[in-house]
Amino acid sequence: MFGSRLPNKPSRGAAAVVTGAGSGIGRAFALEIARRGGSVLCSDINLATAEETVALVKELGGQAWAFKCDVSKLNQVEAMAEEAERVLPGPVSLVINNAGVGVGGKPVGEAPIADWKWTLGINLWGVIHGCHVFTPKLKQLGRGGIINVASTASFSAAPLMGAYNVTKAGALALTETLAVELAGSGVSVTGLCPTLVKTNIKANGRIVGESSKLFDRLMDRFGMSPERVVNDALNALDRGDLYVMPQFDARMIWRAKRLVPRSYARGIGLINRFGVSRLH
Numbered sequence: 001m002f003g004s005r006l007p008n009k010p011s012r013g014a015a016a017v018v019t020g021a022g023s024g025i026g027r028a029f030a031l032e033i034a035r036r037g038g039s040v041l042c043s044d045i046n047l048a049t050a051e052e053t054v055a056l057v058k059e060l061g062g063q064a065w066a067f068k069c070d071v072s073k074l075n076q077v078e079a080m081a082e083e084a085e086r087v088l089p090g091p092v093s094l095v096i097n098n099a100g101v102g103v104g105g106k107p108v109g110e111a112p113i114a115d116w117k118w119t120l121g122i123n124l125w126g127v128i129h130g131c132h133v134f135t136p137k138l139k140q141l142g143r144g145g146i147i148n149v150a151s152t153a154s155f156s157a158a159p160l161m162g163a164y165n166v167t168k169a170g171a172l173a174l175t176e177t178l179a180v181e182l183a184g185s186g187v188s189v190t191g192l193c194p195t196l197v198k199t200n201i202k203a204n205g206r207i208v209g210e211s212s213k214l215f216d217r218l219m220d221r222f223g224m225s226p227e228r229v230v231n232d233a234l235n236a237l238d239r240g241d242l243y244v245m246p247q248f249d250a251r252m253i254w255r256a257k258r259l260v261p262r263s264y265a266r267g268i269g270l271i272n273r274f275g276v277s278r279l280h
């Protein structure tokens with residue numbers, strides 16, 4: 001969507017860094033980058049799962065290294081960049097700011113401030129740190145790309161998900177800003193905005209109450225495989241697309257927000273008031 005053509009294909013033969021690579025979408029990114037001939041630094045706050053991803057990449061015949069990094073800490077992201085320069089066969093050409101956690105189930109005013117801070121630290125500051133540390137390096141390289149893993153929550157205003165929505169709106173705004181600042185630099189930037197993807201996001205997050213049951217039901221019915229999402233995202237980056245929304249419902253929400261914003265807000269408000277669960 002809304003792309004500009006760029007001559008390079010950043011997903012091919014990349015020297016890549018993937019955050020949150022120990023599970024779900026991050027793991028699928030690491031494997032697909034390896035299938036496309038790249039080598040990957042697989043970082044995660046959980047070193048053991050990052051090491052499992054490395055083993056899977058090696059089974060494919062690819063090259064990968066594990067690194068423990070909490071993306072909410074700038075010094076750890078800087079250390080990750082140093083490690084990437086040390087181990088990868090060339091300068092970093094592809095950065096996937098993917099690490100994130102899910103939070104939901106309570107309205108604004110009841111959701112604990114501790115949950116806001118935890119989510120913002122990982123989902124928003126993590127992406128800010130990744131862009132801050134790697135953008136100058138990519139600019140200097142003059143090619144490559146960044147994918148920031150945002151969400152349909154960036155623009156859907158889904159109720160009981162205030163903290164998560166704020167982090168993903170911020171991640172998308174940063175992606176859009178970078179796309180403007182990097183225009184003509186040879187570096188592409190893509191914001192990935194999926195709806196539901198079958199990963200460990202609920203087990204690793206803080207989704208509580210009715211939202212937790214609803215999440216399971218919706219995930220069972222509509223969840224997409226991380227492999228499909230990642231393929232779409234890397235292809236979009238190669239085309240120079242700013243946004244990638246792998247699912248139909250994400251694209252519909254995007255359009256409704258722009259074409260009929262008041263009706264959209266009213267409709268979502270009614271669904272929230274009378275209970276989403278009754279719709280299913």
Ligand SMILES: NC(=O)c1ccc[n+]([C@@H]2O[C@H](COP(=O)([O-])OP(=O)(O)OC[C@H]3O[C@@H](n4cnc5c(N)ncnc54)[C@H](O)[C@@H]3O)[C@@H](O)[C@H]2O)c1
Binds near residue numbers: 021045099123151
């Ligand atoms: N699963 C979905 O339905 C969905 C939808 C839209 C967007 N997303 C986004 O996709 C991204 C990946 O999530 P996922 O669904 O694969 O979940 P997941 O829980 O399967 O994987 C997330 C990974 O991030 C790691 N992580 C957590 N905190 C970290 C930190 N502070 N530093 C580094 N790593 C950390 C976890 O250890 C885990 O390996 C997230 O940004 C999430 O918000 C997911």
